[in-house]
Amino acid sequence: AQTVTQSQPEMSVQEAETVTLSCTYDTSESDYYLFWYKQPPSRQMILVIRQEAYKQQNATENRFSVNFQKAAKSFSLKISDSQLGDAAMYFCAVPTGNQFYFGTGTSLTVIP
């Protein structure tokens, strides 16, 4: 089975500052995708960003970017110019076959 590790159960960031959430994984796949999901208190899991493992370039979506280190099997999420609406649980996920393997999550607090 896959293992996906998020070593930071809780993080906090000042509004407008930058924060990085870490994720490491283990996979035997050679070609795969990686995902970050956000789950605010409203409950819905929202896709934040997706990275294709065979692409060298790190994915970027507005204020969200990825630092993908394939050899190290590391997939961190950087949030720039943090906003109050970024407060949520963040889960990284690695699909294998027809299953998603989720990390344990990081609870992000944004301080006004």
Added chain:
Amino acid sequence: DTEVTQTPKHLVMGMTNKKSLKCEQHMGHRAMYWYKQKAKKPPELMFVYSYEKLSINESVPSRFSPECPNSSLLNLHLHALQPEDSALYLCASSQDPYSNQPQHFGDGTRLSIL
């Protein structure tokens, strides 16, 4: 707006009741999933339907019974649940089960067992 619709949003039931959770998507996705989620924990996979056939059952107790009447609908029938079954139940769908495409989630049903 969520593209995966779950009803009801909240459900309170006794241990002897029978109820059903419903999930609907109209994106033409051929894989649908049920997850159970406890507070501050990641979703735990329960069932996967691929092309309307059950492909994964993660050793879920028989008091949970999934059903996929067609490619757009997914039900979860509940009977004789236990207090530890109180959780958020999430439905998700993806384009197909092996494409590495993202899963799209509904808002979930918050289930409380009295």
